[in-house]
Amino acid sequence: MMHWIILPVFLPAILAPLIGFVMRYDMPLARTASLAGTLALFAIAVGLTTLAADGTTHVYRLGDWPAPFGIVLVLDRLSALMVLLTATLALIVLIHAIATGWDARGRHFHALFQFQLMGICGAFLTGDVFNLFVFFEVLLIASYGLMIHSGGRDRMRAGLQYVVMNLAGSTLFLFALGTLYASTGTLNIADLAVRVAEIPAEEAALVRVAVILLMIVFAVKAALFPVQFWLPATYANAPAPVAALFAIMTKVGAYAILRVHTTAFGPGIPGTEGLAATWLFPAAIVTIAIGAFGVLGARRLMPLIAFSVVGSMGTLLVAVAAFSPTATSAALYYLVHSTFATACLFLIADLVVTQRAADTLTPTPATVQNGLFAALFFAAAIGMAGMPPLSGFLGKLLVLDALREPGLMVWAWSAILAGSLLTIVGFARAGSALFWKSTATPAPEPTLNPDEITVQAAPPPQPKATALQIAPTMAALAVLAGLAAFAGPVSAYLGDTSEQLFDRDGYVTAVIDPREEG
Amino acid sequence: MEIIVASTIAVLTAGGVYLLLRLRTFPVILGLALLSYAVNVFLFASGRLAIDQSPILSRYGEATYTDPLPQALVLTAIVISFGMTAVLVMIGLGAFLEAETDQIDIEQQDDEKGPQA
Helix, strand or coil, rough: CCCCHHHHHHHHHHHHHHHHCCCCCCHHHHHHHHHHHHHHHHHHHHHHHHHHHHHHCCEEHHHHHHCCCCEEEEEEHHHHHHHHHHHHHHHHHHHHHHHCHHHHHCCHHHHHHHHHHHHHHHHECCCCCCHHHHHHHHHHHHHHHHHHHCHHHHHHHHHHHHHHHHHHHHHHHHHHHHHHHHHHHCCHHHHHHHHHCCCCCHHHHHHHHHHHHHHHHHHHHHCCCCCCCHHHHHHHHHHHHHHHHHHHHHHHHHHHHHHHHHHCCCCCCCCCHHHHHHHHHHHHHHHHHHHHHHHHHHHEHHHHHHHHHHHHHHHHHHHHHCCCCCHHHHHHHHHHHHHHHHHHHHHHHHHEEEEEEEECCCCCCCCCCCCHHHHHHHHHHHHHCCCCCHHHHHHHHHHHHHHCHHHHHHHHHHHHHHHHHHHHHHHHHEEEEEHHHHHCCCCCCCCCCHHCCCCCCCCCCCCCCHHHHHHHHHHHHHHHHHHHCCCCHHHHHHHHHHHHHHHHHHHHHHCCCCCCCC | HHHHHHHHHHHHHHHHHHHHCCEEHHHHHHHHHHHHHHHHHHHHCCCCCCCCCCCCCCCCCCCCCCCCCHHHHHHHHHHHHHHHHHHHHHHHHHHHHCCCCCCCCCCCCHHHCCCCC
């Protein structure tokens, strides 16, 4: 049995307490360890992706117990892709946090960061829904700490709201799991796929309740209407690097919907077929609308970006709701793109807000690096809004192309296109207020009253962002450009990925059959 | 016995949801605690209700036993909800000390205090 599969969980799990207890007073050491750990995680993720690229489903049995009885980790193309995505994003965000000194503004940033990575990687790798719950809790409890990192009044209040929301979500998750266990007698995803398929449609009432409960739980994570309301407040008040890392957290919800609802309750299963799609599709359409209107109405930079995240989750979930291999491969492309676009926007916003010492969308005297920041913001914004040449355009094009069914097409196309237009207008307005009008605003006398600073605990405005502080943003933009340049090979790979996801028999055989890889 | 367990879960859940909707820190903490009790009992019941049966197969006794898995699940859920409640209390306390209010929802003016400046 190959032990590489558990390393993305094991490595941060060992590293985090070490950083938390041994290196807690030694910032350079903690930074080095955290960076080295994340680099190692990245290397492991690359290794796992090449391992999974040939299309085999690798199974890791903890304690070597056979599948329906023991806990399994499953590595296929999709989970390898998500782990790689997590590791790449984590590396970018970590360098930004270290370069800008965010990690030193409160305690235990690096320990919490590693715990967060452990939870996220575990959630992507697990093949068991109860284990998914446990990893959700791990990533959530770390995210609570990261969310309120460096404190401040608004951040603490938003953090409290976020914690309460997610605790209620966790309770719902347990109710869903209890219902599922009572009606099927298993919590292993592969075993669920077998058992649920055996239940005739007229006796599947309890399973259907569990399916919808699970979908609500995942929708809370994915910020889907009507449970999206926690996201703007949370993301807008979180420390910017943390908000950038949270770009992957909403994707955990989308991934869980893809994995669980496709494999266990998806197409071809009589009792639950089409159940998730019926509710997911209209909710995702409304989510796009909320995101677009939010972008248009936001009066501060961080909420503006947070609402654009809501809109992008709507676009992603519209494609997921089709539950077809073509639409899923488009959804995966858009998922990768929107993760980096979101992170890039939050990172550039952090640089801008730090120099301006406020994140209101009002013209203030131009900052030192106005031109550079304007260019970076422009690039990130067209990536997010979905304009060429970056990957957002191709991502939305793929999603639109996949949704050609007559019933879906009118709604999906008009929502995505109108939403994109509103997002462009919102970002253009924000960009011109922040960068363009600023050049025409005369500098006032330097009597900056510290009480007016809206971002709590922000440091005194720095004269100039160093190359190292700009590098992570550039790297995220480079990923977007790379995604666009290599769109052909990437989407071919993602096509294989979604085919593997829809190959339920292959998944079940690999997980349940004890002879494989023994 | 089914009716007792079911109504207990129902009452706990109803109380938990009511307290959760009060949107002040202390009632919400109590409400989430009630909800987690409800869900723990619910998880127990998901393995079917059985009295006086061991959760492991006995080599000597008859082959009747109660499902051990829900008990393991409940144990995990209890540990997690206990830890989460502790975190919630600390964050709630921190938010109360910072903001001097125990309201959980954030009013509009907090959100938009920037533009007037």
